[in-house]
Amino acid sequence: MSAPTPRSASSPSSPGAYGEASIRVLKGLEPVKQRPGMYTRTDNPLHIVQEVIDNAADEALAGHGSRIAVTLHADGSVSVEDDGRGIPTGLHPEEGVPVVEIVFTRLHAGGKFDKGAGGAYSFSGGLHGVGVSVTNALSTRLQVAVHREGKVSTLAFAGGDVIEPVQQRKLVAGERRQGSTVRVWPDPKYFESAELPRAELVHLLRSKAVLMPGVTVTLTREKAGAEPEVQAWRFDGGLRDYLAQTLNAEPLIPLFEGAHHAGRSETESFAEGEGAAWCVAFTEDGAAVRESYVNLIPTVAGGTHEAGLKDGLFQALKGFIDLHALLPKGVKLMPDDVFGRASFVLSAKVLDPQFQGQTKERLNSRDALRLVATFVKPAFELWLSQHVEHGRKLAELVIRQAQARQRAGQKVEKRKGSGVAVLPGKLTDCESRDLSLNEVFLVEGDSAGGSAKMGRDKETQAILPLRGKVLNAWEVERDLLFKNTEIHDIAVALGIDPHGPQDDPDFSGLRYGKVCILSDADVDGSHIQVLLLTLFFRHFPKLIERGHLHVARPPLFRVDAPARGKRPAAKFYALDEGELQAILDKLRKEGLREGAWSISRFKGLGEMNAEQLWDTTLNPDTRRLLPVAWAAQGFAVTEQAMHRLMGKGEAAARRELMELRGDAVELDV
Numbered sequence: 001m002s003a004p005t006p007r008s009a010s011s012p013s014s015p016g017a018y019g020e021a022s023i024r025v026l027k028g029l030e031p032v033k034q035r036p037g038m039y040t041r042t043d044n045p046l047h048i049v050q051e052v053i054d055n056a057a058d059e060a061l062a063g064h065g066s067r068i069a070v071t072l073h074a075d076g077s078v079s080v081e082d083d084g085r086g087i088p089t090g091l092h093p094e095e096g097v098p099v100v101e102i103v104f105t106r107l108h109a110g111g112k113f114d115k116g117a118g119g120a121y122s123f124s125g126g127l128h129g130v131g132v133s134v135t136n137a138l139s140t141r142l143q144v145a146v147h148r149e150g151k152v153s154t155l156a157f158a159g160g161d162v163i164e165p166v167q168q169r170k171l172v173a174g175e176r177r178q179g180s181t182v183r184v185w186p187d188p189k190y191f192e193s194a195e196l197p198r199a200e201l202v203h204l205l206r207s208k209a210v211l212m213p214g215v216t217v218t219l220t221r222e223k224a225g226a227e228p229e230v231q232a233w234r235f236d237g238g239l240r241d242y243l244a245q246t247l248n249a250e251p252l253i254p255l256f257e258g259a260h261h262a263g264r265s266e267t268e269s270f271a272e273g274e275g276a277a278w279c280v281a282f283t284e285d286g287a288a289v290r291e292s293y294v295n296l297i298p299t300v301a302g303g304t305h306e307a308g309l310k311d312g313l314f315q316a317l318k319g320f321i322d323l324h325a326l327l328p329k330g331v332k333l334m335p336d337d338v339f340g341r342a343s344f345v346l347s348a349k350v351l352d353p354q355f356q357g358q359t360k361e362r363l364n365s366r367d368a369l370r371l372v373a374t375f376v377k378p379a380f381e382l383w384l385s386q387h388v389e390h391g392r393k394l395a396e397l398v399i400r401q402a403q404a405r406q407r408a409g410q411k412v413e414k415r416k417g418s419g420v421a422v423l424p425g426k427l428t429d430c431e432s433r434d435l436s437l438n439e440v441f442l443v444e445g446d447s448a449g450g451s452a453k454m455g456r457d458k459e460t461q462a463i464l465p466l467r468g469k470v471l472n473a474w475e476v477e478r479d480l481l482f483k484n485t486e487i488h489d490i491a492v493a494l495g496i497d498p499h500g501p502q503d504d505p506d507f508s509g510l511r512y513g514k515v516c517i518l519s520d521a522d523v524d525g526s527h528i529q530v531l532l533l534t535l536f537f538r539h540f541p542k543l544i545e546r547g548h549l550h551v552a553r554p555p556l557f558r559v560d561a562p563a564r565g566k567r568p569a570a571k572f573y574a575l576d577e578g579e580l581q582a583i584l585d586k587l588r589k590e591g592l593r594e595g596a597w598s599i600s601r602f603k604g605l606g607e608m609n610a611e612q613l614w615d616t617t618l619n620p621d622t623r624r625l626l627p628v629a630w631a632a633q634g635f636a637v638t639e640q641a642m643h644r645l646m647g648k649g650e651a652a653a654r655r656e657l658m659e660l661r662g663d664a665v666e667l668d669v
Contacts, residue, residue, distance in 0.1 A: 029105065029137035029160040036190050039134045044193045045186035046200055048138055051131035052080040052182045057208050057296045059084025060215045065179070070205060071220040077141075078196070079183035086148030086178050089166060098166045100146060104136045104157060132182070136160045141185040147171065147178050159187070202231070204298065209233035210242040211296050211347050239279035239345045246289050247343055251281040252397060253390040256383055260375035261349060269374070269567075271351040276372045278309060280344045282394055289343040294353050294363050301356070303363030305348040307621030308372025310339040315373070316380035317391075317398065324388075326395045328403075334459070336437070337402045348372060352586050354579070356624075366573070366615075366622050405434055424489035428453045428463045439514040440493060441552065441618070442466055444528050448605030448613075452518070455610030456618055462512065464493050469528050473535045474646040481539060490535075498539040501635055505542055515543065516625065518552040518617065520604040521575075533628065534646050541635070544628055553624035554608075554617045558600045559583050564592055573616050575624060 032039050041047040049070075059065040065084035072078055088099040095102060136142045137160040146153045150171055156164035171177065188194035202219065209217040213236050221229040235241055240257050261275030281289075292299045292306050299305070314335040321327050348368060356362040384391040423429065426449075430438055440462040443449045449465030456463060471484045478498050482488040491498060495509035517532050519525035529551060536549055543549055555573035557580045563569045567590070574580035580599070587597060602608060608616070617623050630638035644653050 029107065029133060031107070032134050032137035033160070033190075036134075036138055040138070042191055044195060044197055045138075045184075045191050046196055046204075048135040048186060049078050049080070049184060049196065049201075050204060051135050052184065053204070053208070054297060055132060056080055056082035056084065056180070057212070060212050061296055066214060067216050067218075068205075068208065069218045069220070070201075072196070072222060073183075074222040074224050075185075076194070077183055077185045079181060081179065081181040083176060083179040086146045086180050087144070089146055089148060089151075089153040089168070098155075100144060100153065101155060101162060101166065104132055104142065104144065105160060105162065107133055133160075135182075135184055138187055138190045139184050140187045143183040145181040147176055147180075150177075205231075206233050207242075207291065207293065207298060208296060210235045210239065210345070211293055213238050239277060239347065243279045243281055243289060243343065243345050247281055247283075248288055249283040249285055249343075251283055252341075253282055253394055254387070256280045256380060258376070258379040258383075260379065270367075270371055274349055274351055274371055276305065276309075276346060276348045276375055278344060278346045278372075278376065280309075280313065280342050282341050282397065283343060284341075284397065286340055287343045289345070291344070292346040292348070292363075294348050294350055294355075294368075296347075297355075299355075299361060299363050301362035303356070304365055304368040304622060305346060305350070305363050305372050308369040308374075309344065309346050309376055310335055311369065311621065312373040312376030313342065313380055314338045316377045316384060317394065319381060320384045320391050321395050321399075324392070324395075326392065327399065331399060331402050331406065332459075333398065333402050334405070334437070337398050337405065340401065341397060346372070352582075354582070364624065369621050408434060422492070424464065424493055426465055426489070427493050428456075430456075430460050430462045431458055432460050434460075435510065435513045438462065438512045439516055440464055440512040441516045441518045442490065442532060443605070444519040444525060445604070445606055448518075448520075448608075451605065451608055451610050451613045452618065455612075455614035461618060462493075464489065466490075466528070469524075470531045470535060472531055472646060474538055474642070475648055478539060487535060494540075494543075496540065496543065499542060500539075501541045501639075503542070507542075507546075510548075513548065514550055514625075515548050516550045516552050518554070518605065521554050521556045521602065522604065525604070530646075534642065536628075537630070537638070537642055544630065547627060547629070549628040551626045551628060552617050553626060554602070554605060554613075556580075556602060558602065558612070559587075560598045560600070561587055561592060562596055564590065 036042050040051075053068065053070065056065065056068045059082055060068065062084075065082050067081075067083045069081040070078065071081075087103055090099060091097065092099050092102055136157050139160075140158065142157045144153075144155055151168050152171060152175070153166055153168045154164070155162065155166045186194065205217045205219055209215060210233075214234075216232060216234045218230060218232045220231075223229065240255055243255065257277075257279040259275070259277035261273055262270040264272055290302075290306075292302060292309075294303075294305060314333075317338050318333055321333070327333065348363075348371070350363070350365055350368050350371070352365075353363055353368070354365045356364050428449075430440075432438055437460045439460060441452055441456075441464070443452050443463055443465050446465050446467070449463055452463045452465075466486050468486075470486050473481065473484075473487065476484075478500075481498055482491070493511070494515060495511040496505060496507060499505040515536075517529055519528045519532075533549075533551075536543055540549075553575060555575050556577075557574040559572040559574065559580070561570045561572070572583045574583055584597070588594070605613065605617075615622060631641070
């Protein structure tokens, strides 16, 4: 009788085992269904519908359509119809599958990758070939009808899978000759609410019409047993009409509008066609309307194109004030003194935009700041020189705002001057005392702190270098916290005492509106970041609750590209491997030969000089700064997870977590 074969420790049949069979490979649209929040908003289905609308808008933006019709059907489905070229329906030359099927079933497949001359879309909101495939994955049913080349092609999907393959027939008399119609039934299980927010949808469609003069956009609501309700928008006056209708307050001076897109003579700096159109209104009571778009995609969280508008307006007005000697002695203007009184609508065209996340709510492209500022500044300078009285009136408003800001800062400084706490000697403080502007960066190491001190904005940015790794404060009693020098210095510099989640701490002593953790983009830097997050969550939770805590994301790579043709030498920064590959792909499209560039990997912040640190990490207009908040399920759930991760007696739980979930870790701050 032979001895029994011992069971392998990695056998998947043993409970809690971690072996080869434990690794799952998600295929097709399965990643979307497993982690929908990585690809779209999950509070309601608007964003997956918007992906279809954006595709129709991209056709119009490319000059191939003049109508977009959205219908809310009585059965809860939504259809989007356009008169563009229609999605290609023939077999893909490499995949051997109908292209229209690939578009809706494959991630990273689409017509928006080739942005060079001769590409199907020179400018578009679509980037990654992800949008409508996500729509398909998160829908119980999706139907497509394409009118193209004298034929009508139809197919249908359920849960992302083909259930009715492509069928074709000839067009009949009276049918439209081209365009696509997509009808979507969103799956309620993926969303907190199955209802589409009507006000947001109306605003989205109306703005598409504004940004595409000559294009008619309609919204039809079907009602059981009643005539459908139809709304239609078509703006021939563009941004000016839209802003004038939306603005509630009376503008202080006439609206400033303009548009400029790079021509062939300007392609050494920007791609041909890149540029912006804008309309700005200044009011006494501050901004009432702030809307920005990139290739017709609404960027509700702003981004670098808005920063370019801000910089262009500020530099032009500051130059006007200096020219006419209007600035009183002792008054220092800040960009927000100007931008805080500006309502605007901004539409930027960027060849290869980089957004923050798949939902595209914020533009991160660094070149967009220079692009918009380059065109706005001379246009506003010319406008001010032609309307001197209006310029003086605006200058008076901005100067009053700067004086009020400085007076408020002086009051805060006097109130805090009587305190007994002595600020840490290694803290390099900022000059301003305006809580809304002030930032403090908790920097890893003295060498990085030295670059940060030289590269910072001395007016509003303070630097506090930290030596080594901060104590794990999860199980440290509050009364014993100040035994640790680093924690003591952090608390004194911030001006707020440690507290618990139920306490009501005194925030009158808080010295900075933003507290930013700045560590290296490596494993040790991540460890320091986690230890600081632990400290703040455990002993300064109200700081997180009020939105004061942020994490800076420095780049990991720098790419130096040599001069090519009319284009000067340039440098690019990449946050990770994905962004690095995107930059290299862009350089290849621009005709740069393989390997002509050089790639540097930053081993730490200390390797960056002051200028690099400012451009990538400190400059509010170009940096990546992530706000910190606890989980959507609430404080208690976050506390439980943190205890499992940071508690001294939880080693076994952490090991189990890494074995079961180590391949699915996401950074969520």
